Amino acid sequence: MIKLPDKVIRLFEGKNFANIATLMPDGSPQVTTVWVDYKEGYILVNTAEGRVKDRNVRRDPRVAISIESAENPYIRASVMGKVVEVTHDGAEDHIDALAMKYMGKERYPWRAPGERRVIMKIAPNRVYTNPD
Amino acid sequence: MIKLPDKVIRLFEGKNFANIATLMPDGSPQVTTVWVDYKEGYILVNTAEGRVKDRNVRRDPRVAISIESAENPYIRASVMGKVVEVTHDGAEDHIDALAMKYMGKERYPWRAPGERRVIMKIAPNRVYTNPD
Secondary structure (H helix, E strand, O other): OOOOOHHHHHHHHOOOOEEEEEEOOOOOEEEEEEOOEEEOOEEEEEEEOOOHHHHHHHHOOEEEEEEEOOOOOOOEEEEEEEEEEEEOOOHHHHHHHHHHHHHOOOOOOOOOOOOOEEEEEEEEEEEEEOOO | OOOOOHHHHHHHHOOOOEEEEEEOOOOOEEEEEEOOEEEOOEEEEEEEOOOHHHHHHHHOOEEEEEEEOOOOOOOEEEEEEEEEEEEOOOHHHHHHHHHHHHHOOOOOOOOOOOOOEEEEEEEEEEEEEOOO
């Protein structure tokens, strides 16, 4: 695990969309746009239990994430890492916090019936970013 | 190979950033933000010869690409596919055309000395998109 540079942490803390790549059962990549968060060295992604991403990281925890500044898409970073934990703990509150960050809404508006949220906690191993 | 829905083609034709995932030698994913283009059923990505992406797809052609509308990031698509060709043919003109599309500049301003551009031609196999 590495410590992310401050400017990359700011990208993850800001209201910026990220793209996460996971591995399908046959080893091919899958990539989707996600809300994202940073806490104490880890990148956090919130998804619903049973989704492709969730199933993929439980089988193979290796992921990659890219993020770009919404204000200037040429300020960006690409991170490679591992999902070290997938947890329900705090995941419902966390998706509401993300809804506030990204939409200004107190509650996440797109909950599906029976859906259980999970937090994927990602430890970064490598980071590429553009020069200052 | 599948035909992409019209609304997904419009995303790739528009001035929208995409994120492409490729596979590293150890099978882990890598993802980077790219300019993107669409032509006759194929998604085109322009990169420099010898870059990580270029080396990755020559070893394993399986890729995934996500794209979101710059105007409304909740209009988005995720595509899985294969690189069917990596070519120098037209790649220098193509990067200039992308510089025009994304920056309004006639010539791509970030050529490095000795850099040779290549076009990665991607055949889509699966697509996910959000409901209309």
